[in-house]
Amino acid sequence: MNERKAVTVFGPDFPFAYDNWITHPDGLGTLADGQHGKTVAVIGAGMSGMVAAFELMKLGLKPLIFESGRMGGRLRSEPFTNSPQSIAELGGMRFPESATAFNHYVELLQLQRRPFPNPLTEAAGSTVIDLSGEPRFARTMQDLPPLYQEVADAWTQALNDEAHFSELQQAIVDRDVATIKQYWDVLVHEWDDRTFYDFVATSKAFQRLSFRHREVFGQVGFGTGGWDSDFRNTMLEILRVVLTECDDHQHYIVGGAEQLPRGLWTATPACQHWPQGTSLKSLNNGATRSGVKKIQRVDNKTLRITDQYDNTYDTPAVLATCQSWLLTTSIETDEQLFSQDHWMALDRTSYMQSSKTFVMVDRPFWKDLDPATGQPCMSMTLTDRLTRGTYLFDNGDDQPGVICLSYAWMSDALKMLPLPAEERARLALNALQKIYPTLDIRSHVIGNPITISWEADPNFLGAFKGALPGHYRYNRRMFTHFMQAEMQPEQQGIFIAGDDVSWTPGWAEGAVQTALNAVWGIVHHLGGHTHPQNPGPGDEFEALAPVAMSE
Template identity: 60%
Template sequence: MQTLSAFGPDFPFAYDDWIKHPAGLGQIPAEMQGEKVAIIGAGASGIIAAFELMKMGLCPIIYESDKFGGRLRSATFEGTNGIVAELGGMRFPVSSRGFFHYHDLVGCRSEPFPNPLSGAAGSTVIDLEGETLFARKLDDLPALYREIATAYDAALAQHAAYPELREAIIARDAHRVKSLWNPLVAEWDERTFYDFVTRSDAFQALSFRHREVFGQVGFGTGGWDSDFPNSMLEILRVNLLGFDDDQRYVVGGVTNVLWRLWHATPACAYWREGTSLASLNGSATRSRATAISRKPGGAIVVTDQWGNEDDYAAVLATCQSHLLTTAMDVDEDLFEQKLWMALDRTRYMQAAKTFIMVDRPFWRDEDPVSGRPAMSMTLTDRLTRGTYFFDNGADQPGVICLSYSWMTDALKVLPLSAEKRVDLALKALKKVYPDVDIASHIRGKPLIVSWEADENFLGAFKGALPGHYRYNHRVYGHFMQDRLPEHQRGLFLAGDGVSWTPAWVEGAVQTGLNAVWGIMTHLGGTSSAANPGPGDLYPELGPIALKD
């Protein structure tokens, strides 16, 4: 039975089939084997691309400005043996088959994520405008919530050919996906998520209160009002690809997927048995990349923060696009000006998380009168917005994500210390759970993140505004370099911000694999005829181009 995967919709290419095919991803000419290529950024896109390039016989040299893992950032609570807070990506939809290929390859384990109204959460509390509701499933909530869910399904069917598109994606019918999706691009690129909701017949028949609650509580993982100004195309992709459904978390921390790839010793075309990314890099990444330039002979030069220069046959930049102008001195001629425009117009959303470690999973304590747990996964209009609970076992400390917020809600805590953020969160949750003393259970030091305050990111993830499709098209398709002038070839881009699905790791995986094909081809290599790569099918199935 076929199941949903991240197959398109802009470019319906089966990446999971490509990376699993026995013929491999392709080969490079013998004279290029052992050639050095630079990878800027040790996140999901960079490490996975480096892993595949190593298997082809290239020598990926990895630059990292701060923490290995990028936004797959599992932070360990001090003094513990692997009790982690996922400061970056923490929810991984099962439709992300590319990511789970590597997750499974290195022997990681995942469990269902405790999203609202999910079996993993057990129970959910919704607290809006001072009214607190308890539910184990959607039917436990007032009719208004079911009306919202029904209205959104109806809006998708009315405006987005949703059932037909979902069926085509599940069936992996690439041409059917394109025929249904391409008209939606022109129709919805310049219109917002909020416009989509309010223009639907289903929501027009409901009240403003319905739209307000939809924004606060949303569907799947929680509230969506921070996405209301975004292009509706981004939301449609999330829905169509099942990114907001059936999610899992990686036991022990998602950074382990990348660490294990770093140390993995796969069979390689050129390197001796036992070669790993770690061994090729002397067991450590290079320092921050501060400049990218081209020599007269064609080699691309990467300079690190200590002034060390190295020549490379190709370079893959997986960092956030704004860092190419704010943190690095990149020769302007390496990209055409229309691509620079696209990179500069990329808009990143803010996000903040506050985690605490507690002595035990006390939230499971049952009230003898009501039979309810002491606390539940909580969605609220208060400062915390989303509160999640992670049970590591009765004999292990538990972890609470006290607050996960975006945009304006994230900016409210931006200048505050970890202790102040925890204090505000506890005060907010005290209004919801007046009889629970959370502070008495806290152990160790809180862990927090505000991605917009990190000089290596300047924001959490891309949030395309109306009219940004053309920019995304330029950036995403840049790995197809055969028509570029020589002086613009050899520098590639990847990362979830380059993808059509920002904030989801599958976009980082897929664009990293696009870059693998691009670098292989740039160095004279080819895919196997039995296993054509993304660039081989791009002319036929690539994203539709809108007129400038």
Template identity: 55%
Template structure:
């Protein structure tokens, strides 16, 4: 009897469970345009993962994507090489990707990029994890190595999810791509939990009656570590991550995540409608992106896009991928660009802050053994002190190591915001000396630290969107904005995408999938259509549409 392997889990988001990876894989392609539309220029604002995905697929359809970028290709996929060590990078933004992100990995595989397991706390590939809470240290290889109270917290989380959020049912439906079950259960949960915060869910769960348990869970969490900075956010944000295993089985892209959007910029697809063999986004754009967009206004049935140099060009369609707040203060916008309800959703968007600090080390010294205990002198570290999360990366004993000495969110990130890189390093090393007394980390540090605080980056103003309780209706408006069929001409042709438009903000998968929504929208807007055997997200929208909660209730 032949056993059948279970299907891989995908980030099949229950709000709109369209199989983007299947649409990408289908041999019929994403669609076709009328011959007279081939070669039509389309503005793609932003050169991050969403922008490069949209531009690449629009090019393959036979359009001419004109890419604008305020800083550099990659957006929050920003891999900064250390001086003198170009092959050792600090991942300032996206650095770990769940294997369930199947649409994203379509492009990873397309470019032949290699990946390695990411050293998350207690991950199979992580040699050891040290949990440091309230001055107590616990080292573990697997979760069962931690004291009983941690096992109690893990059990409480599992129990809360099973009893109140139908974890087993939803994970099974995601794995089987059972959209009927996903929609039925999820729509009920949306009605029940739209107004509930993550912390409120824990505090009202019978399994989490102890404040001590809730505190430990916030510091240590599950998957990638502590989640207390998400406590004010909508519970729905967390459930989407849990159901799709987005916080588990994560990998890093060898050589840096920025290789992915750059690879799409440079890649010459084997088949493109209209364009000759050897065409790439780079060649269509004359070798470089246009400067940042200064103004976007409606111009009859199209748009006038003006860049920072003062050059203005007219386009029949615009795909807009940067953070939504840039529409409020970085780009001069025609008020008619969006409807009033959409402008309200943009204004209400809530962003998470995040800071990181990386250093290069002479070698991966953390593998050294303490002569008294025989344990590694340092481990992947979770702490309730200022560093919060410390990650260790190495490429062999004779190669320089890389340490992310601190990865923080929201209030913890703001503690870093007013410090310059040298001050940040000094403070973090002082705090880590309390966690690892007697270990001279500084003696192994080579050169200056590389740092970032995303909320002070002028073209981002935050790391990623995270909905607060009651924000579901705003999110639905933004996500469904790509559906413009039947709208008046004055409301068509401008398409929002990016991970903050997606249901899974903070994940590159959301950038890819909403970019594909925009591609479908542009295709339909310009008179094209998908192949009957490979319907796109807009073709199946009515069957899969996100729940439309009443506005007056």
């Protein structure tokens, strides 16, 4: 029996094989004569900015990287001060197997991965689902009351009834572009105005069940946990996630995800033009430039970057990987650099709020067995209490462990916004005490808690995009911005990338894919080209382009 091929993030909006493009022996392209060594400005040292800079360096350009905060962007791994090997993953922390372009760079840097302890997975060991004040212990779905299986079955049935899910996902597995477009392009037209909640509430599969089933689906969901924080978002965005299995088969990076952008900073790949041993660090004289406060047009071939200390840098191309709102707030950006349609899209981006609170504990005590039940004394926990999701990270029996006390979104995250770390930890521990009344979690906590609210950070203003109904056109404008041949001359040469430009916000794969689009765009803008045997996303754009909707 043939083993089924793997699902990857191949489309569905733009089904281009980024993983094949970046691993092809002929490379990503060749610059025009006289362009080697030219400086290109990259705004933002997160995953998207570092991937783009890394690939542009390999092609012989000099990426000058500007960063207003900390290298890594939303891959932020915060060590506990009294145990630097113990990490709080404040941003991206779980990465699916289907993210093949992202995983290419993980493998390139030889970073170690382990299965993420999601609910009801082997990596979690055990799970407690606490709803309406009633905690239930489980290792698999079969350990839970029938209601939970009914919810899971209804979700699967709804997807197949209304979205041709099985056929569409098989087309993604097979990389069958024609079939993907046959199904997906129709769904875009039919579902652009449809919320996630509308899909759940009106599907025949859920209508046969009770409101309680929908409530359970929202509170604890499937795969990675509850989905009610996404109920307002367009169903297209949710469908992309589940079609490409971004919500399943996930890993974390041992030692922290921030190692990835930092590893690209110091890596010394073989490069065109540059001598062996060249790195982004060496090309930037050991440090990123400070934050950008102004982008302006000098002439049709030159853009000028002004940093926060009024230093200016002239360059033929700029890549902005910061969150799009920053181009309308903290960065003074020439209005002529984007069309009014693109300004509308950049400004209409809708960001989701997110908060996390972590503590370090003396050891992975949760593996201790409760003498009364014979079960682990604590488990990965999903609840309708303010903690929502609590995750346990085991660094070894003789090492401190880490607990993500609370991972919350939207209104649940906003409840934490004005509170200091110590108060957030207190509230989370109080909530967990009600679920585990005989367990003294506090007796194991050592050191200070670590927390984050991404919406309170002026360099981010939110965790990531959550596209609303009616936003497909905006998303398409942003994603396709790297195709600039039809733009006015004053709009050419500035590019955008990042997960809020992608179709899959919140997943680092989208940041990587849009970075690679920008690489193609910059090379093309500078008169370069791809190898005939390895066409890039712009070369195949006409055949693969996201469906255009009437304005």
